[in-house]
Amino acid sequence: MLGKKTLAWTIGLGLLSLVLAASAACGGSSQSTDSNGDAALQEGGEPDVVIDVSLKNLRFTPNTMQVTAGQTVQVNVTNMDGTEHDMLVDGLRIVKVGEAGDGHHAGATADMLVVHTMANENGSITFRTDQRGTYQFYCTLPGHKAAGMVGEMTVV
Numbered sequence: 001m002l003g004k005k006t007l008a009w010t011i012g013l014g015l016l017s018l019v020l021a022a023s024a025a026c027g028g029s030s031q032s033t034d035s036n037g038d039a040a041l042q043e044g045g046e047p048d049v050v051i052d053v054s055l056k057n058l059r060f061t062p063n064t065m066q067v068t069a070g071q072t073v074q075v076n077v078t079n080m081d082g083t084e085h086d087m088l089v090d091g092l093r094i095v096k097v098g099e100a101g102d103g104h105h106a107g108a109t110a111d112m113l114v115v116h117t118m119a120n121e122n123g124s125i126t127f128r129t130d131q132r133g134t135y136q137f138y139c140t141l142p143g144h145k146a147a148g149m150v151g152e153m154t155v156v
């Protein structure tokens, strides 16, 4: 059975840990060694919209998508084919949020919307753009665009 002193001590510890947790949360913005997830949170918080794209049989599903300028958009790519694919949005310039993107295809620059996936693997990118318009996206692997790996992204 808990005596009054023990109870007070327990409550005191609880309050102390609450205070510590709160100050840790508030102090986070001054740290430069945060994980990627925290960096993403500091820059833009949770994505405003998540778009799931699957790659199968040399097709994007969906093959049309619309995003809103200024919103934080996360695109998750699931490659269900036994070959590597990527998704490049041609001509669109973006600002990446966090470092979830995997844009290691030849010639890629930081402001390109490109997600690369190995066979049967996933990729993801989180970004914002203010560049309204309609852009073609496609897979840059040889022959894949011609085979039908093409779609359209509209920024409104």
Ligand SMILES: [Cu+2]
Binding pocket: 084, 085, 086, 139, 140, 141, 144, 149
């Ligand atoms: Cu492909």
